[in-house]
Amino acid sequence: MNRVALGLSYDGHDFEGWQTQPHGRTVQDELTKAIEVIAQEPLTLICAGRTDTGVHARQQVVHFDMAAVRPMSAWVKGVNNSLPPTVSVQGAKLVDAEFHARFSALSRTYRYYFYSSPVRDPFKRFMTWVHYPLDLQAMRSASACLLGTHDFSAFRASQCQAASPVRTLHAMKLIEEADHCYFEIHGNAFLHHMVRNLMGSLMEVGLHRQPESWLENVLESKNRSLAAKTYPAQGLSLWNIEYPEHFGIQELFE
Structure with missing residues (x-):
């Protein structure tokens, strides 16, 4: 074969x-x-x-x-x-x-694209529209608690079939572009709906509905019911997958 x-x-x-x-x-x-x-x-x-x-x-x-x-x-x-x-x-x-x-696979990188505007832009169909202004610095500061190895049960879908809720996030960056933003999240692996659930909670911070410290409390609770809603799928993209170099997998995209 x-x-x-x-x-x-x-x-x-x-x-x-x-x-x-x-x-x-x-x-x-x-x-x-x-x-x-x-x-x-x-x-x-x-x-x-x-x-x-x-x-x-x-x-x-x-x-x-x-x-x-x-x-x-x-x-x-x-x-x-x-x-x-x-x-x-x-x-x-x-x-x-x-x-x-x-x-x-050694790790995976996801990007979640979003933009804040009073009206929806039909040309941004790969991004999630947020109607109200966002405090990006608050979102950036709140996300720091997610780095490292944690039990992410609070951000895990109820139908998730993973044997363990423990995952490691290596990096989480909020990038600002001229008319949109995105979170780039690099980790060893991800739970079902994990990125979209994290985004829902980060948006609560960005909209000043919750303080920055709230996100860490939710993480430590391991309780999905305390986190925010799952954010829409359209803003999420599987961006990159890292493999041992000897397999030469990156050549597939060059």
Whole structure:
């Protein structure tokens, strides 16, 4: 069997997330069908991180095993010919059997884009609109408590299937651009809805509905009911996945 890794980008607006669903349109469903056209055999795709309904990916990584032998161009141009315009394979390569798209990943980076404006901008469809002004410095200061290794149960979806709620955040930066902002969050792994739940609580601080110290109290409580609502999916993108250098996965996006 040959193991192939693909680099993938997609606009999540029209998808019910990554993972295949019997009743809905998912990225995994569309990609599996397109790959099987080339492979001419059934196969199973494994991804680095299962994105939720409406969440986007700038750099998603998947792998699959198959008996067919095809040139790497077939897994890029050939597969893209069968994909909708909102999904694109960026690169493909043969990898060792030891490579695993999920378990070989060292860390993941997400970005959450948002903008504050009295009216909604239809051209900012990959960002979340906040109607009221935000205190960005308060949000930045409050987020400092999240760095390091913590039990993130307070920001974990009730349907989360992770064996442990403990995760490590290596960096969390709030970047201001001319007409929008984004949080860039780098961690070893993430719980279901974790980033969107963190954003909901950070927005409470930014809107001065809660003090900066409140976020740390919520984190230490491990109680999801004390945190704010889950923020919308449209502002969230899986931005980058880091692997050991010897796998050469970054080549898929160059």
